[in-house]
Amino acid sequence: MSETVLFAREFLRSPLRTASLIPSSARLVERLVAAVPERGEPVVVELGAGTGPATEAIQRKLAGRGRHIAVELNERLATHLVQRFPRAEIITDSTWELPRILADRGLRTADVVVSSLPWSAFTGPHGRALVPKIASTLSESGVYTQFTYAWAHWAPPSRHRLAQLRQAFEEVVASRTVYRNLPPALVYSARRSRVPAGQFSASAVRAVNLIAS
Secondary structure (H helix, E strand, O other): OOHHHHHHHHHHHOOOOOOOOOOOOHHHHHHHOOOOOOOOOOEEEEEOOOOOHHHHHHHHHHOOOOEEEEEOOOHHHHHHHHHHOOOOEEEOOOHHHHHHHHHHOOOOOEEEEEEOOOHHHHOHHHHHOHHHHHHOOEEEEEEEEEEEEHHHOOOHHHHHHHHHHHHHEEEEEEOOOEOOOOOOEEEEEEEEEOOOOOOOOHHHHHHHHHHHO
């Protein structure tokens, strides 16, 4: 089964848990993983890995260095990732459990968090707290990248998430639109977390939601 067919099938099974009907394009993935260092031993966490277009790009950039932890809630997609990427640490779990996932592997923070999660993942009680929780897992120089579709860029849900990003991070930069992706998309890059590493709290969530509301 091709990756496109697999991804489309899982989207049709559960459209709210899968970001798109088809995987991200190479051009979009290139921008999504641009923050992954080409030197050193970084800890890279990938959220919503899907069929693995970003996973492949991260593995290529790391070239055996550091740690690559890919979190995918969909068990079928996670099984596919395990088969394709034996050098990555594939975790079938919720992104909400990210601090525990890191702690279980002897890690306190990540250097880069790359997210292909659908915006629906950021709704509801847990979803509204997800941005500050991710921010709390980053190292002092850590970077969080998240893609969004251009057509929804100015819709209320996307504007709300962007407000959350700006409250949780000192710097949030949007890339140019990638028109060679279907549908066209762009990438947010967030740096300098306002939530101290390992200090995720209810007060941090309230502060983010207050600004974002």
